[in-house]
Amino acid sequence: AVQDIRDRFAQAPDNQATEIERVFALQQKRALTLRTSTAAERIAKIKRLKQALLDRTEEIHEACYKDFRKPPAEVDMTEIMPVVMEANDAIRHTKRWMKPMKVPTTLAMLGTKAHVRYEPKGVSLIVSPWNYPVNLTFSPLVSALAAGNTAILKPSEMTPHCSQLMEDMVREVFDESEIAVFQGAVETSQNLLDKPFDHIFFTGSPAVGKIIMGAAAKHLTSVTLELGGKSPVIVDKSADLDKAARAVAWGKFFNNGQTCIAPDLTYVHADVKDEFVEAIKQRLETMYGSLESIESNADYARIVNNKHYKRIKHLLDDAQSRGAKVLAGGQHDDAQDFLAPTLLTDIEPDAEIMQEEIFGPLMPIMTFKDTREVIDDINSRPKPLALYVFGKDNAFVDRVIGGTSAGGTAINTVMMQYLHGNLPFGGVNNSGIGMAHGHWGFKSFSHERGIVRDRFSSTHLMHPPYTPFTRKLINW
Numbered sequence: 482a483v484q485d486i487r488d489r490f491a492q493a494p495d496n497q498a499t500e501i502e503r504v505f506a507l508q509q510k511r512a513l514t515l516r517t518s519t520a521a522e523r524i525a526k527i528k529r530l531k532q533a534l535l536d537r538t539e540e541i542h543e544a545c546y547k548d549f550r551k552p553p554a555e556v557d558m559t560e561i562m563p564v565v566m567e568a569n570d571a572i573r574h575t576k577r578w579m580k581p582m583k584v585p586t587t588l589a590m591l592g593t594k595a596h597v598r599y600e601p602k603g604v605s606l607i608v609s610p611w612n613y614p615v616n617l618t619f620s621p622l623v624s625a626l627a628a629g630n631t632a633i634l635k636p637s638e639m640t641p642h643c644s645q646l647m648e649d650m651v652r653e654v655f656d657e658s659e660i661a662v663f664q665g666a667v668e669t670s671q672n673l674l675d676k677p678f679d680h681i682f683f684t685g686s687p688a689v690g691k692i693i694m695g696a697a698a699k700h701l702t703s704v705t706l707e708l709g710g711k712s713p714v715i716v717d718k719s720a721d722l723d724k725a726a727r728a729v730a731w732g733k734f735f736n737n738g739q740t741c742i743a744p745d746l747t748y749v750h751a752d753v754k755d756e757f758v759e760a761i762k763q764r765l766e767t768m769y770g771s772l773e774s775i776e777s778n779a780d781y782a783r784i785v786n787n788k789h790y791k792r793i794k795h796l797l798d799d800a801q802s803r804g805a806k807v808l809a810g811g812q813h814d815d816a817q818d819f820l821a822p823t824l825l826t827d828i829e830p831d832a833e834i835m836q837e838e839i840f841g842p843l844m845p846i847m848t849f850k851d852t853r854e855v856i857d858d859i860n861s862r863p864k865p866l867a868l869y870v871f872g873k874d875n876a877f878v879d880r881v882i883g884g885t886s887a888g889g890t891a892i893n894t895v896m897m898q899y900l901h902g903n904l905p906f907g908g909v910n911n912s913g914i915g916m917a918h919g920h921w922g923f924k925s926f927s928h929e930r931g932i933v934r935d936r937f938s939s940t941h942l943m944h945p946p947y948t949p950f951t952r953k954l955i956n957w
């Protein structure tokens with residue numbers, strides 16, 4: 482049934498392009514008046530969104546379960562709580578974020594005063610993925626509202642129940658001249674991307690990120706791209722292995738491995754590999770019971786659809802055909818898009834699992850002896866969205882961080898760089914451009930307008946006719 486609804490969205494309805502045209506024009510007009518909106522007005526809208534979310538928690542649970550059997554506890558933790566946190570932060574701080582930032586006067590500018598004004602970019606477009614459907618649509622919306630923008634939301638066609646629910650919520654809470662939702666797949670995105678938006682906030686794969694940036698280039702629209710990639714985990718022999726296993730097993734198999742910042746490639750110091758693998762197996766048992774019966778465990782989500790199931794199963798088959806060993810898991814059921822948490826070792830560097838983002842419950846474990854080897858391997862790949870390092874030896878941790886680049890990093894834990902309310906969240910190059918969350922999210926949707934006011938400057942002395950004195954003036 483979910484697939485039927487997804488298929489329905491594959492093609493945009495006949496009148497959708499015209500509807501987009503109409504709503505976009507309405508929002509362009511509205512955006513002009515929002516330029517002078519006050520903090521109180523913006524906060525009131527964020528409060529309405531937050532309340533709608535809290536009023537509909539049961540429906541959000543149901544929609545997420547229908548779309549990919551997402552466990553209700555994970556819905557609370559990853560769909561509702563992050564948006565509420567984002568909203569609370571904006572409710573508390575929007576007034577301060579909006580305050581013009583005074584800048585000191587430079588010597589050449591004596592007699593002037595200057596400041597940076599945070600003005601709304603205008604009409605924004607938010608395109609979101611399916612893996613955290615509510616969070617990754619509404620969290621950026623909070624930032625767009627805090628910054629005084631209007632927004633058109635294009636949620637994913639892969640999670641149709643969540644998308645429909647968000648459309649209903651938005652219709653209930655906002656006027657379409659401020660916030661509107663258009664559902665659909667590629668064609669809908671393309672219809673939207675034809676419009677000269679003032680900002681595009683996209684969350685999804687690097688491949689589609691390039692398409693979005695290409696389309697944005699036609700209008701010189703600014704972009705925030707929150708993308709993905711293969712986030713490495715490096716476990717040193719100095720690490721607390723139980724703690725490392727606890728964090729990695731959770732971060733890897735949460736949401737069935739379908740998390741942009743999930744550990745992807747795990748590098749473990751050869752001296753502690755066996756101990757680490759045992760600790761991971763232990764954690765899996767503690768979290769899900771026996772892997773033999775995990776299929777019926779309600780705390781274990783599903784791969785979102787059969788296409789992704791086949792892709793991930795192919796990564797497993799390809800690795801095994803090249804000699805990879807399955808240390809745990811491997812159970813699967815094609816009819817249910819089910820694949821148990823699977824630990825792999827002895828993987829050929831050419832195996833496909835070593836190249837593309839896994840985005841599923843497969844965990845390749847490699848070993849290293851020399852820190853340089855790991856750093857070189859990470860640097861030979863596109864820059865990841867997250868990098869995790871485990872170790873009590875601070876020199877090791879510093880060496881890994883200093884020698885690599887990543888969107889964000891957590892030491893001796895995973896994913897907390899996302900949940901930490903006072904950190905910017907975003908990628909670098911292939912894993913993204915620009916930043917989300919809190920003040921950074923506000924700035925992504927704001928134009929920083931530099932404003933200088935002349936009071937009694939002597940800048941006119943630099944005008945023609947040029948004399949030897951002009952030269953003196955500019956040669957401070």
Ligand code: NAD
Pocket residue numbers: 608609610611612613617635636637638665666667670671684685686687689690692693706707708709710740741742838840866908913
């Ligand atoms: P996706 O790139 O396939 O789709 C994302 C959105 O783009 C969807 O709304 C989709 O309808 C739209 N889209 C797809 N093809 C398009 C096209 N040709 N033109 C225009 N729009 C198009 O990503 P996904 O499969 O939904 O999500 C998984 C990816 O997202 C992973 O790579 C993951 O790492 C990444 N991700 C990143 C973050 C982050 O915060 N950085 C968060 C979650 C997911």
